[in-house]
Amino acid sequence: MFPWVYGFEWNAGTVIFLGLFFTVVIVILTTVTVAVVRSLRAFAQRKHHAVGWEAQFEDLGREARPCRHQLAGETDQRYCRHGFECKDCDFHRKMLDVAEGEAGDAPDRYFHRGHAWVRPETDGTVTIGIDDFGAKVVGPRARAKLPRIGRRIHENGTGWRFLLGDDSVRVLAPVTGEVVAHGGRDEGWYLRVKPLDGPFDLGHLLQGPEVRPWMEHEMARLLRLIPKDCHSDLTRDGRMVDDVTAHCSGLDWDVVCAEILLEP
Amino acid sequence: MSGPKETPQGASRYGMVIDLDRCNGCGACMVACAVENNVAPAPQRANDRNGITLLRVFPMRNGRDYPESRQVFVPMTCQQCDAPPCESVCPQHAVEFDWTTGIVAQIPVRCLGCRYCMVACPYHARAFNWWDPEWPEGMESTLNPDISTRSRGVAEKCNFCHHRRQVARERAAHEGREVREDEYQPACVEACPVGAIVFGDLNDPDSAVAKVYEAPDAFAFLDKLGTKPKIRYRSRQEWVHAMARQGVPEKEVTRG
C-alpha cells in the first residue's frame, strides 16, 4: 500500500492502481470534509438556522410558498425560491422599483407565511403571535411550548411549538431576536421580542393588500387537505370554526397543522 | 493479466517427471507428504473433497467397461507452473513465484483465505484448511520443525518441499560446496517405493529429470491452457495420452 511496506514495488501497475485508489479516497474525504467544514462554518457564523430553513424550504410543496407579488395580484402564479427572504430576491427588487411611490403607511401587523404575525411596538420590540387562521387550525386544545425569556429565536427557525398529545408542530419565527416576555393561552400565545442589532427588518413579511389574497390562498390549501364532505362543517355563521381538525373525523391534526404552518 | 510468462531464467528450475506406468497408487507419497509438511490427520467429517492433501493420487480410467477397463494412478500436486494462474489472482501476494528456482510458494501467514487461487487452479491442486489442524494429544511432538503449521482458513499447496532445499543449501554452504542432486528431493520422491517420481533441476542437463523431461512418452496435463507446468507425466499407454489430450469427464457425483 505504501512504499515503506514490505514487498512494495514501484511499477506501472502499482502506480496506476494505487494512484486511482488514493484519488478516490481523497475525493471522498474531501467531499465529506467540505460538508463538515461548511456545516461548522454555518454554526460559527450563526447561520445554521438559515441553512436549516433553506434545507427545509426545498421540501415544502409549491402551493405552500406563493410569491407575495402573486398574492398582491401583481404577477401571475409564482412560487418563492428564496425562503421568503425577499431581500435576496431579484424579482422582488424589480417589483419594488415598479411600485415605488405607491408605498403607503406602515401597517399595524405584518404576516409571515408561516401564519405568525408581527406587530412593531413603540419601544422597538415586536410582538409575535399566531394569526387567527393559524390559531383555528391549531385549535384551542393544543398547548404551546414557548421559549424561556432571554432565549433567542431565529428568523425561519422555530418560534415556539404547539403540542397536542404526542404530536408537535412548530411556528416559524418571523424575525430574529431575544424573547423579553411572553403570554399564555389566555393572552392568545404571544412573544415579545427585542432586536439584537439594529431595528427589525420586516421587508420579507406580508402586509397590506397581500394579506387577504394570501389568506384566501391558505383557505384553499386547507380545503384541499380536508375531505369534501367535511367542507360544510368548517364554517358556522360564516365564520370558520375554532378548532378545524376537531370538526372533521379522520383529519390528522399533525398533518394539517404541519402543512399550514409550513413544517415539512 | 495472467497470460503466459517468460520461462524463468534463474539459476535453477526445478521440475518433476512422474511415470504413470510405475505408480501403483499405494499412497505412500501422500502420507510422506503429509508427514513432512505437518499436515494434520483428517477430521472425522473430512473427505476427498475437503481434506488437506497437498499431493493426491487420482485414479484415471480409460472409460471402458470391465475387463477392458484400465486405470493409471495420477499423483496430482501443484504443477509448479511457469505461468501460474494462482499467482496473479491472489489479492495480497500470498502466492510467490521464485524466479531463482521456478518454485511457486504459498505464504500461509499472509493468506486471508479467499480461495480465489483454488478457483483459478485448473489442477485442483490447492487445499484449504476448512478445519483447525488438530493432532491427537502428544502427536505434535512428531512435527517437522523445518516447516510451520498452518491455521484454519488459509489455502496451502505443494512447494516441492522447499524447506528441504533450504536445509540442503545451508549444509552445502557450511561445507563450501554446491547442493548435490540427491540432497534435495521432495518427500514424495523419497517415499515412492517404485521410483516412479524423478525430481531435479531442469536447467542442469545432467540431472536425471532433464534426461526424461523431453522423452517422447512424456506429456503435461492441460498444457494448452498456457500454464506451463513443470511437472510432466510419462506413460507408454496410448489411451493415457489420449485422455490427457482431450478427456471428457464421465459422470456427476453428488455429495453434500
Added chain:
Amino acid sequence: MKVSRRDMLMLLGGGAVGTIFSPIPWKLLRDSSVWTQNWPWIPVPKRGAAATAASACPLCPSACGVRVRTIGGRPVMVAGLPDAPGQRGALCAAGSGVHQLPWHPDRVRTPLRRVGGGSPGFEPASLEDAVGAIAAAIRETQGTVAILDGRPGRVLGGAYREFLSGRADTCVLVPPSAVRASMPVLRKLHTRDPGPLAVDLDVVDTIVGFSAPLLDGWGQPGLVQQRMHEGRLRLFQFEAVQSRTALMADRWIPITPGTERAVALGLARMLIRSGRVSPAFGYADFKAFVAAYEPWTPRRVFEVAGVDEATLTEVADALAPTGRVVAIGGGDPAGGPLPFEDEASIQVLNLLLGAMGQAVKAQRPLADDPADAASDRVATRDLCDVPDGSVGVLIADLAMAGATVPWPILARKMAPQGLLVSLTPVLADLALHAQWVIPTAPAFTAAHDCPGHPDLPRSLRLARGFTPAGDEVVDPVDLLNRLGTALGIERQATVADALDDMMALRLRALHRAGDGTVFVAGKDPVAMAEIDSPEDVLSMLRAGGCWRTALAAAASAEEPAVEAGDDQTETAPPRPAMPFALEQVAAKDSGGLVNGFQMYLIVGGGVERTAGVARSPILSKVDQESGLRPFANVARVNPATVASHGLRPNRRWRVSTPQGAITMRIEPDPTVPPGAILAGAEPQGALPWNAGNPVDLAAPDGKTWRLLPASITEA
C-alpha cells in the same frame, strides 16, 4: 461549564479523527496480524538437534528397513532404508506414519477389565487383578489354553511357547492369512514335510499369481515391482478384480470371482498333456494323477472361470518348467486367505513347474534360537484348524500381525465361558471383544525384533525404541512371569526376564549358527561367520542392518529338488502316491453362489488397511481423503451392475450375506467385475472413519472371508 450537544458532537468527531492519527489503530492492526498468524491452539513444532537413525518397520511381516529422522531424539519422519536387501528402499503408506503410533488416539494406558453386558465398556484395573483373573481362568478352564501369536518368529513367540509348555492341552495359534498363505500348503503336498519353505525372489523370473497381492501386501512388493521394471521378472496374474497387481502385471487375465482353483487345475492339465512337466516331478502313479486332472478341460475352465482356451494356452506356453517359475496364491492381508483347495491346486503347479528347490527352497531352522523355544513341546496350529468351542483361555497378541482376523472366526473357536485376553497397545478391533486388555508397547517405543516374511528367506531386523513407552506398558514376558508365579509353573531356563535379554539370547544363537549374511546400508554385506561377536551383530542390526539367510547363494537351477532339514537331500525320488486330498481338490467343483444370493462380496484392501490397530491417523490422507483404497462401508460395484440393479450412488444400500448384513454406500468402479462388490476390511473402531466391519461376515466354512455370496437391497 455547560456541555452542549454540539460540544459532544465535536468531541466525538474530533476523537474519531484523532484516533486515526494516533498509534492505537495501527498497533491493533499489527497485533491482530501477529495474533492471526500464531493462534495459540495451533501447535508449534519443537526444535532440536537433527539426526538420522535406522530401524525396522514393525507393522507387518515385510519388516521393511526404515530411515528415521529425529529432532532432539523424537522421530519426525520415516522413509524406506535405501539399498536394504529385499526391499530396495520401498516403504508403504502405513510405514510412512509408523512413528506417530505412540500417540494413537485409542492408546491403552492401563489394564482394562470388561464391564457391562451388551455394549462393550471397559474400566481400568490393576495388573494384579488382571493376573489373578487370568490365572484363575487358566486353572479352572476345561478347554485349551492358547496364545494367538500374530507375528510368529519373534523371541516373544519363544516365550509364549515356554509358558504354555508347562501344561497339557495348550497350543500356540497363528492367524490364518499370515502363515497359511502359500508355502505351508506346498509342504502339505509332500508325503514327508520338507520343513518351512520360502520363495527365492532373486532367482524367480516368472510368477503366476492367483489373486495374490504381490504388489500390495504379499512379501516384498517393492522388490517385485522393481525387478519387473528391470525386466527381470514376468508376472501373469489371474484375478477377478483389476487390482494393483493386475494392473501392473505383464498380463492380467480376468477370472470369475472365486475360480482360482479351476484355472490352476486347467493350467496343470495343459502342462501335463503337453508333456511340459519338470523332470523333478515324478509321481509313481502318474496315470491316476492325470486322470484326476482330466475333467478340467479348457472348455470347463472357460465355463467356470471365464478364461478361454487361447489365453490359457498362451500362459501355459509361456511357462517353461525351468524351476524359475513360481505360482503364488496367498491371499489378501485384509481379505484373508484363499480356500485350502484353491491353494492346493495352485501349489501343484509349483511341483509341475519344478519350482521346488529352485524358486522355492526350504528354510534352515536354527536349533537353539529362543524364538523357536519349546516348539517340540507345544503345538503351533492355524487358528482355523482348532475345533470350534474348544479354546478356554486365549491370550491374543495381534499387534504386529499385519493381517486381519475377523472376530466371528475367533468367536466360534472360543469355549462358551472362554476368556479372551488381548495384549495390545491400542483399544480397537479384537480387543473390543476381550474380557481383559493388557497395554503393550506400541511401535517405536520399545526395542524388539522384526522377523521377516515367513514365505521369504529368513531374515531379522531390529526395531529401535525412540519414544519412552511409559510405565503403564506391560512387558508381555513380565505378564507371563507373573502368571507363571500365580499358577506355580516352574520357570524354564531359556526364558529370560525381559525381551531385551531374550533378544541378546537370540543374537547369540544366530551368531553361533553362523548362517546368513548381515547387510548394512552403505556397507559391504558381511557373512555372519565372519562377525566376531554377538554384540557386533547387535550393533550392526541396531545400525539398521538386516540379517538374511543364504538361500539365494546356495541355489541354482541344476541343484536337486527338495532340500529338507539340515542334512538330508533328496534327488527327486519318485513319489510313492498322489499327494493327499488332491482327488477331492480336483473333483470338487469351484465357485457357485448360494441360493438367494446373486452377487459376490470380495473383501480386499491390501496391507495398508490392515496394519489396522497400529495405523497412524495420518493414513486418513489415503483412506478418507482419496478413494484409493476400498472402504468397509463403501461397496465398489461395476457401473454396468450399478445400472442394471438400479443402485443409486447417493443412497445407502444393505449388502446381505449368509452371515449377516452391512449398510454401505455404492461407488461405481469399472475395475470390479460385474455382479461383484468390492469392499475393504478394516479393524473395528480403530479410527473414527471406520463405519463398519465387513469381515464380521466370515464365509460359511468359517475359514475364509475373501469371497462371500451376497445380495443387495435398499437400506
Added chain:
Amino acid sequence: MDRSIIPRGLERAPLGKFLLWLLPWVLLLGFGLYSAYLCLRYGLHQTNMDNRFAFGAWIFLDLTVIALGAGAFFTGFLLYILKRRELKAVINSAVVIGFICYSGAVVVLMVDVGQPLRAWFTFWHPNVHSMLTEVTFCITCYLTVLAIEYLPILLKNRKLRQIPAFLVFEFNLHKVMYVLAGVGTFLSFFHQGSLGGLYGVLNGRPFVFREAFGIWPTTFFLFIISAAAAGPSFMLLTTWIASKVSGKRLVTHYVYESLGRISGYILSGYVLLKTADTLFWIRDTAPSLGVHPASFFANQPGYTALHLLEVALFGFLPMAIFLTKRLRARLGWLVTAATLTCLGIVVNRYVLTIQTLALPTLPFAEVLSYVPSWQETGTFLMVIAYGMLVYSISFRYSNLFPQERELRQG
C-alpha cells in the same frame, strides 16, 4: 407509538402490525447470525464448500446482490450525471437498496474468507494484477460512499431533523452529493466489471475464460452492462413490491415506465454483446484452450443449457417487452419483464460461479454438485432478512419515495 418519527403526511400501518411484519425477518436474522457465528467460531467446515467448490452459495449471493444493487449507482448516474429528473422519485430507495446490497455482501464476505481478521492485508500488500484486489478496493470505497449517501436519508427523518446540526450537515452533504454520485458511479462501474473479470481472467477454467479486451476480459464489460440493465429493473421490481406490500402508490407510472425503458435499452445492448461473446467463445476461445465447447454440455444437457437460456428467456424476452410501447403502458408487463431481467442476472451469476466450479478441468476429475449446508443457507438468508429489515425500517421512517405524499394528496 412511533408516529412522531414517521414522516409527516405519509400513512403507515400501526406499529403492532409493522412489528408483526418484522418478526419473521428478525427471527430469520437471528438464525442467520447464529449460522454466521458458527462459521466464524468453528471454521468454514460448517459449510459444504470444499477444495473443488471453493466458492459456493455466498459468492453467488455476493455477485447477484451486487448486480441487483447496481440500481443504486446507475440511478444515481442517470439522475445526477445524465439529469434524468424523473428518477428523483426512486433515488432514495435506490440508495437504500444499494447500501443494503453492498453492506450485505461485505458481511457475507467477511464470513466467507477463512481469516477475516486478515482482510486488511489486501490493502497492505495489494497485488494490483488481481481482480479480487480491484473488487476489494472498490467494494470498500463504494460502501463508504453509499453509507455517506444513505446518511442524508437518515438525517432527514422527522425526529432527527429537529437537531439543527443534522439538518445543516445534511444540507451541506446534499450540496456535494453529485461528486459522490460521480465517484460512486466510477467505483461501482469498476466493481461490477472486476467481479466479471474475477472469472473471465481464469485461463485455467476454459468454461469462463474470455479473451481480454484491453487489460480486462469481455466479462468485465458484460458484467457492467448486465448490471446496468438489471439495476433499473430491480428498482422497478422493489418499488412495485414495496407499493404492493404497503398498499400505497409510491411513484407515478411514468417513473415505472422510465425505469423499464432504460432497462430495455441497455438489455438490448447486453443481449447483442453476450451473444457475440458466446459465439466467439465457442468458435475461438474454448478450442484454443484445448476444449471442445460441446464437452461442457455433454454431461448434463439440461443443467448447462441454463447458460443459453439466459440470453433467450431472460434477455431477449424482457427486452422485447420493455421496448414495446403498448406493453410498457401496463404495469403488469413491466413487472413481468423486470422479474425476468432480474432472474436473468441470477442465472448468469449462477452459471458463472457454480457451474464453472462444477465442471472439472482435469480429464479424470468428475462433474461435481454441491448443496449448501444449513449454516451456509442461514448466512445467506441473514443477508436477505437484513435487507428486508433495513428496507422496511427505512421505508417506514424515511421518505424513500418523495412522490408518495403528493400521490396520496392528489
